[in-house]
């Protein structure tokens with residue numbers, strides 16, 4: 001096979017959009033891009049491990065060892081599930097990342113999808129979208145970010161109820177799905193990882209009104225998704241579940257209507273399942289979401305925590321700067337500085 005060059009581009013995502021905890025996601029115009037060079041090497045030359053270069057968000061902290069980096073470990077997981085033991089020799093991968101880490105904009109979901117797509121390309125596996133999603137869901141267990149990052153747009157997804165054997169296969173600890181393959185490991189170390197059950201995740205794309213843009217108000221501190229999930233209760237009252245279900249049912253259609261109706265959407269983006277518990281991790285969150293309304297800020301449709309936070313997502317048709325600058329002033333009172341970006345809803349991942 002001759003030398004190959006290809007590019008993998010995966011968008012950022014905002015999950016939950018208020019009431020859709022672990023259910024809905026939106027793909028946004030910030031990208032994780034991998035430029036891959038797979039030189040033509042004949043098999044009698046000595047094996048040279050992958051060279052990983054990284055620029056952009058997270059460049060100072062991300063491991064450059066392909067056996068430790070999240071994206072390349074996921075790629076190796078996919079390859080090993082298909083009896084391909086290692087990366088091809090002298091592989092070069094240049095990662096450029098626009099998605100900030102630990103801010104609720106789906107950086108880890110994007111890294112996982114990039115890894116699944118990388119494994120699929122390197123192995124020439126030609127996996128279907130559904131199968132790619134199965135692999136991603138073995139690593140990132142909530143489907144909202146990875147589904148939106150893969151297929152793009154405003155997406156709802158659920159995990160299929162699995163039979164006992166498949167449940168066991170899908171509940172393998174992450175450390176076993178994704179061991180940190182040491183570069184000097186023996187030949188058989190880490191082979192035969194657990195295969196994902198077939199058809200774990202199912203999704204549908206909702207309509208999205210072209211007039212709606214997303215203002216991402218991004219505090220300058222990281223909050224890991226794991227920490228923001230630990231503060232959530234294991235059980236909820238019927239009242240709170242019904243509160244969210246009523247709003248989510250309305251929201252998934254309301255965001256596709258033109259012109260979008262702020263009165264309907266603002267209330268439909270409220271949540272009682274995750275935001276109230278996460279406010280203690282994000283000083284300023286309740287103040288921002290209650291002070292910025294369609295009445296005070298014409299153009300605003302609704303406002304919520306993006307993913308697990310700390311980013312706040314305001315959906316709006318105009319008046320973007322006033323929304324962001326007023327959020328900045330409120331956050332500043334709690335000694336939190338922010339950056340903000342105006343983003344659009346984009347298509348899913350592309351390999352070319």
Ligand SMILES: Nc1ncnc2c1ncn2[C@@H]1O[C@H](COP(=O)(O)OP(=O)(O)O)[C@@H](O)[C@H]1O
Nearest residue numbers: 070101102103104105106107108109111224225
């Ligand atoms: N492009 C990437 N390459 C390698 N690791 C990444 C990448 N993006 C994210 N990660 C890992 O995921 C972590 C952030 O994940 P998480 O806490 O779920 O926050 P987020 O809301 O950004 O997804 C980072 O600290 C890093 O370990």
Ligand SMILES: N[C@@H](CCOP(=O)(O)O)C(=O)O
Nearest residue numbers: 015022104105106225307308
């Ligand atoms: N539904 C998840 C989404 C996490 O998204 P992230 O972008 O913060 O990784 C949750 O709310 O925990």
